[in-house]
Amino acid sequence: MLTTNTVARAGLDAIALKPAECDVSAASALPVETIAIDYEGREHLPARETLRALSNEAAVYLTTPVRADGFDPLGDDSLVAELPDSVGRVLVAGHPAYLTSDERERAVAPRLGAALERDPDAWVGTESVERIAMATGATQYELLSRTTHRDLRALRAAGFDGGVAVYAPTVLTDDEDRILEAVGDYVARRRPVAEALPAGAATDASATGRAREVLLAAATDYALVGTADEVREQTDAVREAGAATVVGYPAQGLEPFLE
Known part of the structure; x- marks a missing residue:
């Protein structure tokens, strides 16, 4: 199983899992107090029994897109009723890849507001709806980026005293090839990185020259690596800047966390 030593040494407060990639029930062995489960479509939604069992071991937060049928507080919210009371939620607008064309057209702001009325302790994902998320005053759940430290300091200086949880793909190695295999594609999708990459460049371990330099530099901006x-x-630097929680997604799978 994952060792307390490994996770504690890395300074991770929580682990994020993608149910399309792994059996989330394995998270019961994780030596962390908080587990976040990403949303990758209804077909990958963990069973109620699995969520309840995990919540007996740790605080569990399930990402739920407020525009999606089943989680829409202004429409079909039937899936919410099936969630164990012990499971918290991360309210997000929802990645378009997991939404129907009709769902993508639904307004986000009123749905976040309605969902928070029902679940005031939920976190709110900031991706693509930063201003709306901030207006809620709820715990902000945001992706690590090259501006995260500056943004967090600005938020705290402006008087924001709410919680901030920062999510980052995590690669526990300093091997450049393994880093690129794990997060090369991910960082290449960030707009500043995409604009800096040579056209048609490889984004995995086979990247060379300028592309490799750009990707490895970006890996330290958009992921936790080393x-x-x-x-x-x-x-520690993220928390010093103002984050309350650092959530690591094991970009190589759980294996690197094993002793």
């Missing part, structure tokens, strides 16, 4: 001790320096 040995456990090096990652700890990065998570």
